[in-house]
Amino acid sequence: MEIISSISAMQAWRSSLPQGFRVGFAPTMGNLHAGHLSLVEKAKSLSDVTVASIFVNPMQFGESEDLDAYPRTLARDLESLREAGAAAVFTPSVVDIYPEGVEHHTAVEVPGLTDVLCGASRAGHFKGVTTVVSKLFGAVRPDVAAFGAKDLQQVLVIKKMVRDLLMNTEVITVPTMREADGLAMSSRNGYLTKTERQLAPRFPSVLTDFVTAVKSRSSTIEDALETARKALIKHGFHIDYLEARKTFDLTPATSLDTEVAIFGAVFVGKTRLIDNHVIPTL
C-alpha cells in the first residue's frame, strides 16, 4: 500500500495508472471504524484500484467545535486500510490543502440543502466539506467515491455538487454500519462515558419506532414526530433537531410524500450524535 502525503505526489501516482483503470475513493478523517472500512470495500468492488484519504479538515469544524481534540490514530488507521486492501492512502497536510489558510481559500458552496438540519446547527460545516471534497477529488480524480448513509445530508450535498459542477465522479451511498445494539458507528461514540454509551442506542430505537408507526399508518408523520421527540426527552437526550424530510430535496415531509427520512441530531452529555432512517416507500 502506497502512503502518499502530498497533493503533487497524489496527482503523479494517479497519472501513472494505466489508461482506463477505474479508481475508487473512500475519503475519511481517520480514527477509522468498520463503517469507514465498508466504504473502502464498496469502492473496491466498483473499481480496479482504491484510494482512501485521511485528512482532518479544519474548514468543516466550527469555532466551538474542538478540532484539536479530534482523535488522530494514523498508525492504526494505516494498518486497517492495508488489511482492507486499499492500494494507496492519501494523507495531505493542512498546509498542502490550504496553503494560504482556510480563510483565504476558494470555497465551494451548495445552496439550499445546506440551510437545514446539520447545516442550520453547524454554520459553515458543509462549506468546509464541499470545499475539501472538491480538492480531494481534484487530487485523486476518482471514478467512483463512497460515502456513508449515516451522514445522509452530506451525501445529498456532495451529489448535488458533483451534478452542478460536472465532476466526473459517481457518488455511492453505503448503508450505515451499526453496533449490535443498533447504535450507528461513529468516531464520536468514543467520546461517550459508560453510562452515556448505555443510553445511546435508545436514539436509533426511537427512530425505528417512528418508521414503524408511519409505515403502518398508525400515526401521521406529525404525530409520530411528536411521540419521538417526547421519547427522546424522557430518555434524557437533548434534541438538536428531529425532523422528517424528503430525501429528494430535504424539504419538510408530510404523510402524503414518498421518499421520506427521519433525521435526528441529539446530545448525550456533551457528545452530539446524528442518525437517520429512510422510510420505505409509503
Ligand code: PAF
Ligand atoms: O464524512 C467525513 O468523514 C468527512 O466529512 C469527509 C467527507 C471525509 C470530508 O472531510
